[in-house]
Amino acid sequence: MTYEPLNRRLAILAAAFALLGVVLGAIALGTNYWTIASISEPVFNHTTLVTERQHGLMWNGLFHECRSSGVCNFEFLPATFIICVIGLVFLLIGSILSILDVPKATDRRFVTPLFIYVACVLMTAGLVDYASRRLLNSHSSRSMIAAVVFAYTALPLSAFVAGRYSTYERTALVNNGVHLTTQKYSATNGNGL
Numbered sequence: 001m002t003y004e005p006l007n008r009r010l011a012i013l014a015a016a017f018a019l020l021g022v023v024l025g026a027i028a029l030g031t032n033y034w035t036i037a038s039i040s041e042p043v044f045n046h047t048t049l050v051t052e053r054q055h056g057l058m059w060n061g062l063f064h065e066c067r068s069s070g071v072c073n074f075e076f077l078p079a080t081f082i083i084c085v086i087g088l089v090f091l092l093i094g095s096i097l098s099i100l101d102v103p104k105a106t107d108r109r110f111v112t113p114l115f116i117y118v119a120c121v122l123m124t125a126g127l128v129d130y131a132s133r134r135l136l137n138s139h140s141s142r143s144m145i146a147a148v149v150f151a152y153t154a155l156p157l158s159a160f161v162a163g164r165y166s167t168y169e170r171t172a173l174v175n176n177g178v179h180l181t182t183q184k185y186s187a188t189n190g191n192g193l
Contacts, residue, residue: 011157015096017154021150022095024147034138035141037057037058084122090119091115091154094112094116095116109161
């Protein structure tokens with residue numbers, strides 16, 4: 001069964017948003033600028049704190065913690081990284097399934113929003129896991145937030161395309177097997193059962 005033009009366009013749009021989310025998420029995981037902060041030390045006036053003096057910057061990612069002095073310490077956040085990578089894999093599978101459903105509607109059209117939904121949940125959980133430790137204030141973390149936004153945008157589009165066709169819809173032979181048509185509801189035995 002082929003899609004009508006609206007569903008075809010929406011499936012392409014959902015796949016494009018999901019693929020854009022995959023690209024932005026991969027860039028976010030590969031770069032080291034999730035948090036940026038200034039390094040400051042307190043300045044005391046004999047007994048009381050007068051002010052703080054800033055003497056450099058510090059930035060963190062999922063793999064390193066670096067300072068403007070050139071010192072980088074290896075600091076791997078495995079939970080955030082693994083959750084986000086699994087989410088990106090689910091988002092990639094969802095976008096591929098959405099692309100495969102463009103020319104012809106198959107039964108896998110119901111699985112596409114499920115994969116994108118799982119990706120949204122996992123990527124959001126990864127962001128929350130990182131945000132529970134550090135601030136999300138630099139361009140890598142914003143790239144991951146944009147990836148999650150694109151995934152959440154692809155989700156209702158793919159769900160709309162999948163929901164346009166009922167789960168009760170099926171192909172049946174009519175006129176002694178000569179013509180294929182589609183029934184909108186499940187067949188009964190004539191007694192209403």
